[in-house]
Amino acid sequence: MVVDEPHRHSSERPRDQWIAVGSIAAGTFLLVTAEFLPIGLLSRLATDLQISEGAAGLAVTAPGFVAAFAAPAFVLLAGRADRRLIVTVLTAAIVISCLISATAESFHFFLLGRLILGLAVGGVWTFAVAVGRRLVSSGSGARATAIISAGISAGTVAGMPVGAVLGEWIGWRATFAATAVLGVLVVIAQLCFLPRLAPARAIGVGGLRAFARIPMARIGLIASGLVAAGHFIGYTFLEPYLRGALRLEQAGVALALGGYAVAGIVGSFLGEQLAVQNIRRAFVVVSALLGVSVLAAIAATGTAVGAIGMVMVWGLAFGAVPVCVQIWMFTSSPDLYEAGSALMVSAFQISLAAGAAIGGVLVDHAGIAAAFIASAVVTFGGAATALLSRPSWATTHDADSPLGKQI
Template identity: 40%
Template structure:
């Protein structure tokens, strides 16, 4: 938001998310609330690891089950699309159920799906198991995103939310490389079984550490489009989510050929650089916290417009490495900032707003990969980050325009 005007009632400027509903954090020992936050963060880590695990296992899975690498890539595409669809459906379907029970059921589903995948006799069975992973990712993320305010005192909500969403970049830094290593040391089945076992351990942690979480407000399916129509901040947040995440994955999906073809980085160093990118992303997540989300995302989208544009055209390994690290650091704050935006835009319906954001986030992953692929196939590898830069620029313009409109409405 601009600094010279007050926000409209549904605008997106407040820095700290308001409670999802009139349900206060439980009056218990502080360590219990933080332990519950850590359990939820572990759940996010486990689910994102499960969603992205096939990235490092496409070739061995395809060779073992007799499918091409392109077909094996459906193991990533299908969960993303299903997660986008299921985020609002699970939130509505949860109804009056205790959110503690819903989260535990979703983690159990993910664990079972990975154990089935580890034993899958055919690619069809494996893909069906991956579909169930998508259900778990979409539902868990949508519900868990706004739980920090119910687990810790208000003054700690920002740090707790950042901790929960720290599971997203940490999965890329630790979870996916660890799963890939297990696949190399044993087999791809070992990697899926290990993630299934981690899911069972996470289930135990949630059962032990989460307090009862009765629904703060029951959501119906008709309320979701009504929330979009009636809340300017939510509409803007969903639009910004689409533009930023589509731009990110239009470029990041093809980061390997970009680093090799444009920056001239040897293929043997790419994995190390991507690990550095992930570490930078974790740092960016915690540095961002839950500061003023529109201002943060305006800075993020503006910086990434420049970074993606430069990495597409500036040659040299040093330049490519520096730009990649800056890219990771800046993008690391996106998930927590988008969640803060939605919590703040609709404090009375944070769970519904979160489900809309998560749905768009996951659908945008698929859209970004598709847009980047069309750009690469139609032009060249540098076209992917240039496409991402254009979308980031549109995101920055959208944030600026909606901020001014919200400020004007609040006068």
């Protein structure tokens, strides 16, 4: 499907177009907030469900593994279905997942809710940015990508502080229930503001293979997978790091995570500005900064202010990663962007799940510092992959796109 095609809804006012993009961004925010809520609630989940903190990390890994297989399956099954219907149904699945998690009496039932969330993760990540780019003019595609990616970044960085703060105030069950209520509002907004969006063509297995054969696409998938794995080796256990290594009380944890969240949102738009100039350089810079900030956070453990400052730099760097990855996939082949999004989700989610699992093993057997060091090393590997590989991308580009530049 050509996702950055000439604007199909010229009869709509520009404000309505951006409100529609905003409803998708709200959906991505909801999705990723729900995905990462357990990270901010890890200690409480482990206590209430009578499991170790390392085992509780499965609440993060389980959706990732499901999403990795669901993403390409959704592309193949979606055919010519209305993308508006697909997006709203997947958002409703987030609501169902949160309700199951809120009422779970055992860890196994809790995981059932997380597996349903994994289906939503695979689908929303695959279609959200592709749909968002179609809602606006071709020249505004990068900004639509940044706004929707800001929802992803905001959810990534807000899920933990929201979980930590609300978990303290109202308990982890009520936190998941409140997220479900927010989800209902997002579904209503999407039904009200999203227009019908039939795809230009269906994507089959051949489309997935064609995208995977593009050298630039393969490099992006490998590099982003390494960065995702590196990030989540450490990020999954950021809340225990703040409470344990830095010995912060609840107010200090909330302050640190809040700073991380704000920095991540800023990072999304910084990533857009860097990516439209030179996508390879942007990806390498933000990935390297991510690795450096994780190491610096460990090095600054003795100084709470310095460590919190490095955590904020961490948030800034990772906030730029989703938008850089999405723009890299679009730059690799605009004509196969849905296929690229699906493969990117698979690579990213497998890496997320693997990273969280590796981090759990390291935390349980060697401590948080070891997990953070491993996090930085793997992240540097992703930056090096992008830096040292230089094949060209597909030659099919939108003439109005600012992304048709040498990378």
